[in-house]
Amino acid sequence: MSSTYGERIPVTKGPQCRHSPSTSCGDCRLSGICLPIALQEEEVARLEDIVNRGKPVQKSHTVYHQEQEFSAVYAVRVGCIKTVRTTQDGKEQVTGFYFPGEIFGMDGISNNRHTNSAIALETSAVCEIPFDRLQELSSTLPSLQKHFFQLMSSEIAADQQLITQLSKNSAEERMAALFLSVSTRFSARNQSGVRFRLPMSRGDISNYLGLTVETVSRILSRLQSAEIISVDNKEVEILDFEQLRQIAAVA
Amino acid sequence: MSSTYGERIPVTKGPQCRHSPSTSCGDCRLSGICLPIALQEEEVARLEDIVNRGKPVQKSHTVYHQEQEFSAVYAVRVGCIKTVRTTQDGKEQVTGFYFPGEIFGMDGISNNRHTNSAIALETSAVCEIPFDRLQELSSTLPSLQKHFFQLMSSEIAADQQLITQLSKNSAEERMAALFLSVSTRFSARNQSGVRFRLPMSRGDISNYLGLTVETVSRILSRLQSAEIISVDNKEVEILDFEQLRQIAAVA
DNA sequence: GAGTAGAGTTGATACGTATCAAGTTTCTTG
């Protein structure tokens, strides 16, 4: 039974508790991930003006739909969001998982229409950043402009890493790399990167990694009997980072 | 990368011949692909000031190396450029092919270091656009800023299309989609989209599509005996677009 | 808290593409 996982690792205590979202970007405990470091206090205030904070999304509900008109990008505040692309012939591809502090929705900029749907994997909250106003603001805040160029560039880098994975790596290598990535991202938010709950289903994982659920399940069993990880439903503990890194073949 | 399967905007025909490079962006016959439509004449002039035009690159030479410090993005003027990512364990992944009018090199923005190498597939010429100056200029030209956001976003969209291909499509489907993409992009430059010379080797194609050269070769033979395409070395003619589209399963 | 639908696991088998091998053709360079 993994019904005990509910407790996330402590949040740095600000004036507000975790159920009453902070009222400003400056106070947000995620600002280190989400905002450009270089932004001045006064500049953060101007950004805050345009951000719609803490929009809640129920599990399996969408933040936006594919084909929907693009108007904003989003930051995850709480929970986890997946992005999914459906092709003309009905195939679905999970293109990304987004954790608190991470930005998503930038796929729609090029032709003013989203090319993905964004779906909550658990009850989540997202900040909405209207793009036209962000653009205006970027013109007057060079470091914000740069930050967004960088964000989009790292999205490209992440996509290319996935491309390489899909193209060159075995099922086991892909899974190892995913676990390391998730672990790193939990750590970045001061949560345990050793023991954590995967917010996504086996189906989401397999789809994202270009595998079947059966293969994912088998690899998990294999990694578990090799005592590299321990899995109980969605609860994962990494027992041997060294071996996991070796399998992932990522330095 | 905007090299994959995205649509290209048609080019307006210019007065100058393709072998004597124009001396300004305004006169360049590729400006319809390369530049934001909305840019005013006076604004084009300001962009021209910062662009280093027509830097020549010999076949298999690099425009930039992976890990090299990022300082500029590039537009292909003549020829064809591939981008290649090498992983820590020495695997190489071709991440994109870039044709005249297309922009590449945006992968380096996020951490000021290129994550790919850019290599000429044939003798090529590229325009270099120093990024710091482009950023400055973007701040004062909103439509240029928007254009670059859009360029990066279509790079993301293209990468995600490749991800879907690699994850969900058969070898034959991937090849069909690649041919259609290349065909579309030749057409966009007022060259034949029916009969053309592939600038990349079988090895590049197979690497890009996550296959082996043998498989690529076999598929080509198969498509040829089905009279869907005709292949003579690197010279390709598409005989049956309808069937090709059906195979590619892309509307 | 029982009943049930969905998610996950495990096993047997099939299939697509990789791998290995042996050619042939094309390109490069003196």
Next chain:
DNA sequence: CAAGAAACTTGATACGTATCAACTCTACTC
């Protein structure tokens, strides 16, 4: 233009992962 190297093709076989099937566990619903 000859000769070697590199690129490409084609065939035989191997292997990783998909598919199909049966089952168990988990999480809702009333």
